[in-house]
Amino acid sequence: MVEVLGGTDVGARWPDPSRGEPRRVLLVARTSARGLGAASRALGTLHDGRAPQEIDLLAVVLVADAPGRLPLGLLRRIRVLRSAALVLRMPWIPAWRTGGTPKILPRQLDRLAELVGSELYHEGAV
Secondary structure: OHHHHOOOOOOOOOOOHHHOOOOEEEEEEEOOHHHHHHHHHHHHHHHOOOOOOOOEEEEEEEEOOOOOOOOHHHHHHHHHHHOOOOEEEEOOOHHHHOOOOOOOOOOHHHHHHHHHOOOOOOOOOO
16 A cells, blocks of 8 residues: 555654654554554554654554454444544455555545545556
């Protein structure tokens, strides 16, 4: 997803703008219990002031961890995340599981591109 939006993946940590890393951030997690827990903890560090002060969280992006509907318990956890930040959900994309690029990008990426002020980069596009 990072490549499609023209962003930078800094891994499982907050970027450090004082070192030239991005200040504007999308926090990305899977919709599994483990992924939602990690997103919740990351939001906690941001809200507690334990993340770099210059960080501008644009949204929490939740990428489906499997095809199909989420169990009610996970939907409740997403509702809690929505109380703390803008949450955008991405559908299950099989190509992303293997590190590939989908032939057709999900329409939800249009909202993300608008949010970050980016054009979507399609494979083979000029």
